[in-house]
Amino acid sequence: MTDTSPPARRKAGRPTREQAAARHEELLDTALDLFLEHGYELATIEMIAFRVSMTKRTVYARYPDKAALFLASVRRAIERQVVPLEVLEGLDNGDLAETLEAIARMRIGQVMTPKGLRLQRVINTESYRFPEIFVTHNELSTAPVVAFVAGFLDRAAAEGRIAPTDSGQAARAFMSMVVGGQVRAIVAGRPPTPEQIEERVAFTVRLLLDGLRPR
Template sequence: MTGAGPSVRRGAGRPTREQAEARNEELLDTALDLFLEHGYETVTMEMIAARVGMTKRTIYARHSDKASLFLAAVLRAIERQALPREALEALDDGDLAGTLEAVARLRIDQVMTPDGLRLQRIINTEGYRFPEIFVAGYELSTARVVEFVAGVLDRAAARGRIAPTDSDQAARAFMSMVVGGQVRAIVAGRPPTPEQIEKRVGFTVRLLLDGLRPR
C-alpha cells in the first residue's frame, strides 16, 4: 500500500517536526508494504529497517516492538481507506434502489483494488492476534455504511415507500447479503466478474425492497 512521496532525508542538524513526521509516515508505509507482502510472522524489524533506510534503534525509539509498529501501520491504512460520510451521502440521489446498488458497488470496488484486497486479507488473518484491527475495520468501514443505509431506509419508510422496519437490522442484512458474499469470494481469490456483481447486487436490492414494500 505504497503512497508515500519521495523519502525525506535530512542534512546535518536536528530534523524539523515536519521532517520527523514525514519519516514516520514513510516508516509506516514501508512496514505496511512488507507486512502485506510477507505476513506478520515473516517480517522482521531488520527487514523493515533495511527497506526504509533507518537503524533499528531509530525504529524502536518510535515503536516499542514489531507488534506496536504493525498496529500503527494497519490502523493508519484502515483510517485512510475509511469512507467519509460525504462520499456516502453523494450516492443518495433519491432513487432508493439506485442508492442501495451504488453503496454496494462502492464497498465491493474498495475491496477489489490491490491495496484493498491485501488490507482485507491481513485483517482477516491477523484479526485474532490483533482484535483492534478487526474492530477498527468494522467501525470505520462497515458500521459507517450500515448507519448510512439505515438512514436511507428510515427516510424511505417516512415517505411510505417501504414498510416501517428495524432499519439497523435491515441495513446489516443488506450488507451481509450484497457485500459480504462478494467480499468473501474476492478475498478467497475467486472474484466475480463485473457482470456477476451487477446481477447479484441488483437481485439482492430487489429482494430486500420486495420484502420491505408496504402491504
C-alpha cells in the same frame, strides 16, 4: 535598514516536518506490506527497517515493539479507507434501488483496489491474534456505512416507500449479502467480473426492497 542577510539554513541532514511525515507513512506502508508478505511471526523490525533504509533505533523510537508497529500500520490503512459522510450523501440520488446499488458498488470497489485487498487479507489472517483490528475496522470503516444505510431506510419508511422495519438489522443484512459474499471471493483470489458484480448487486437490492415493500 533592510536585512539582506540570507535566511538561516536548516541544520544539515534534519528533515522537514513534511519529509518526516512522508517517511513515517512509508514506514507504515512498508510494514503492512511485509506483514502480509511474510506473516506477523516471520516479519521482523530489522526486515522492515532495512526495506525503508532506516535504522532499528529509528523505528523503535516510534514504536516500542513489533506489535505496536503492526497495529499502527493496520489502523492507518483502515483510516485511509473511511468514507467521508459527504461522499455517502452524494450517493443518495433519491431513488431507493439506485442509491443502495451505488453504496454496494463503492464498498466492493474499495476491496478490489490493491490497498483495500491488502488490508482485508491482513485483517483476515491476523484478527485472531489481534482482535482489536477487526473491531477498529468495524468501528471506523463499516459501522458508519451501515448507519448511513439504516438512516436511508428510516427515511424511506417514514415516506411510506418501504414498510417500517428494524433499519439497523436490515442495513447489516444488506451489507453482509451484497458486500460480504463478493469480498470473500475477492480475497480468495476469485474476483467477480464487473458484469457479475452488477448482476449480484442488483439482485440483492431487489431482494431487500421486495421484502420491505409496503403491504
